[in-house]
Amino acid sequence: MNLVIYNVQIFTNDDNNTILQEHAVVIEGSKIKDIIPDKEIDEKYRDFKKMDCHHRLLMPGLINTHMHFYSTFARGLALQKSPQNFHEILSELWWKLDSALDLKSIYYSALLPVINSIKHGVTSVIDHHSSPNAIEGSLDKIEEAMDLLGLRGVLCYEMSNRNGLDKCQLALEENARYIQKCRMEKEQNADHPYDGMVGLHASFTLDDGALKRAAELSWATDRGCHIHVLEDEVDRAETKDKFDRGVVIRLEEDGILGEKSIAAHGIYLTENEMNLLSATDTIVVHNPQSNMNNAVGRTNIFRLMEKNILVGLGSDGMTADIKLDTRAANLLHKHDLRDANTAHFEVQKMVLKNNAKIFNRVSGQKVGRIEKDYLADIILIDYCPPTTMTGENFWGHFLYGISDAPVDTTIINGRIVMHGKQIAGLDEENIAAHARECADDVWQRFAKL
Template sequence: MTRPQYDMTVSARWMITVERDGEVLENHAIAIKNGRIEAIIPANQLAAISATQHVDLPHHVLMPGLINLHGHSAMTLLRGLADDKALMDWLNNHIWPAEGKHVHDDFVFDGALIAMAEMIRGGTTTINDMYFYHAAMVRAGLASGMRTFVGCSILEFPTNYGANADDYISKSLAERREFLGEELVTFTLAPHAPYTVSDDTFRKVAMLAEQEDMLIHCHIHETADEVEGSVKERQQRPLARLKELGLLSPRLIAAHMVHLNDEEIELVARHGVSVAHNPASNMKLASGIAPVKKMLDAGVTVGIGTDGAASNNKLDMLADTRLTALLAKVGTLDPTAVPAATAIRMATLNGAKALGIDDKVGSIAIGKQADLIALDLSAIETAPAFDPISHVVYAAGREQVTHTWVKGEALLNNRILTTLDEAALMTKAADWRNRILAR
């Protein structure tokens, strides 16, 4: 009798499937063929199958790759440039002027590569990005092997990339056509925020999203000032305005959503809007604590994002997953508000649902693509290990991520990047530091 043949098998001490909250398979293995999970079996049955490669992880947690639902990868080159500022001061007086001097194709490509190396080493397999020079972002994604959602920023005012909203849109759609067919690349429409985008542009974005079958990615209700400014200028809150303009739908991923009342949470749930929660960025910019528990209780799909390294200052999804659980507890004075299993689901399957790829990734299940990570829990910092789900959220750090796979291809193997040259990226980072300081 011929044994089934696979490309790779991976066995682990624990497997967090995320198929059901709290589900942990002990001493199990998965079999992968053509980038997909073909079988999940007890590790003691591995002798019954054959594989080209076997990876044995005797002290590890195997789990789905983390999905960063909101980021600005290229802004890694601005990490630490303007810390401890309020959001609008940070944007208007520091970040936007620096971007005006430096942001071009090479800035985006190099910054995105450095960001992707950091994310891969921290267990992130998918990034939902928002920036400019989208072809450069695609090239970085293809070079790294990450699953890359390329958010095409749209504003009313000029930048190095575009002259006005129509120019941003036309250039974005042209770049999208250039890369149609790349399985790991998806373009989204990314109007920056209600305070930088006009009614006419929002209407156009809503229409194009339907015509082109694209997601929409937008900063919404990030600060109290944003909401108050809208009420003063337009006599309505931003979400009410976006509803009138046709933006609220399952296509919309709303980043931040810190300042919401109960009626707005119900509105978001009713329209199927997904939310990208960014706890570290919200804390650092003093934006506030998003009502995550209320949103989850209302049925809103809430994922987790890091935001950019200029406002975090690290692209560490494990750290942001921990903050998600802790902030929800202190914000509600309820220690059960967001349990560890819920936080992991937010960082994996919820992110996949928001991006419309939960049929492909986000959990460990037969038929899904093998976007996976492994964390070594054998160190003193994670001993003893009673509950691997609790450990991943509350005790483990990104330095314990040993392996990262996308579609079964190793991007990180025993802490070594396989698709990117770390030394070369360090040289690029030093060069950009010198160029930015010189200006």
């Protein structure tokens, strides 16, 4: 697509939070080719298609660095008994729901949040998947749903011993197969928008053999691991019980940590464990809404960032709209610490800067800025600031205005996916009807588990 987007306020998301007025963004193919003053458009790009944005806000697409598309059919699902703790939330809800999924329901449970991501300005997602009775080809089904609308992604299948050694091996093979598939696609097309990681559930459901095989795949493919770490005390207690080691030291010794690896949550990290994550340059992703929903506690993002750990923000399946978790993060830390001045800098950094760095690290793709040679993942928001907006106060506008404002246009990889709040060719009612049919089948299988 050759396109010039003009008459906009451009939040570039560079290191200075530069906002450009009376400038245009030029897209050629999948990348940003140029940023020029509006008045030079006709002279330089006469033949390009033009998009007049009526002085609204243009910014880089948002990124969700820890998501579970497969959680969609939990909505409204009746549980046989109320979980009394985090382990029971897993065993009564998530480990039954994932067991009830087949390939068709994986597709529909991904498609709904894919649509919602695009509607809310999320252009890249790092997903973490589980479906122990439909492992082989499951990542292709998620990719198919993402590719229908062009949502960019990094996918993985969570290895776990909880369903036996054979399924853990199949999970490893699914990760290996998908990573290899993406590698081959990228050899043909460097802009291929999908990549893989090595997914793992959590230390307490993985034996040392599984961890070592995952680490070998990670080294052999130069792809990171993606694992839940100390989301609850149960991870530490059961790891100690079964393997007589701490969670993070175990992951380090078995080769899971590293600069491309993601440790999701990290709520119960000790000082030494944080030091180990810092020394290995491992990424941590904070998921505030999910943590509050499970009543498991609050990640100490401040201490992690003091130790130069790259901390990002994910939604952990709670929502496709990362702006909701952004607001939750802002409120959670202030409220919990009884400090109205805290978290302003940290949450901003996680959402705007670090999520882009994380995506770039794990996939090698340059996203997250409106800058020459970056991938053209851009959103247009119906936001005309009622007060002066500058680079210095942009975060205040984001938290209290932009996060509420409708997204008008979503562009991914240079392709206009949504324009005028419409996703062309999408029959949402029909998709939702198919999803409900799938969900009925999933719920019936769930009830028998």
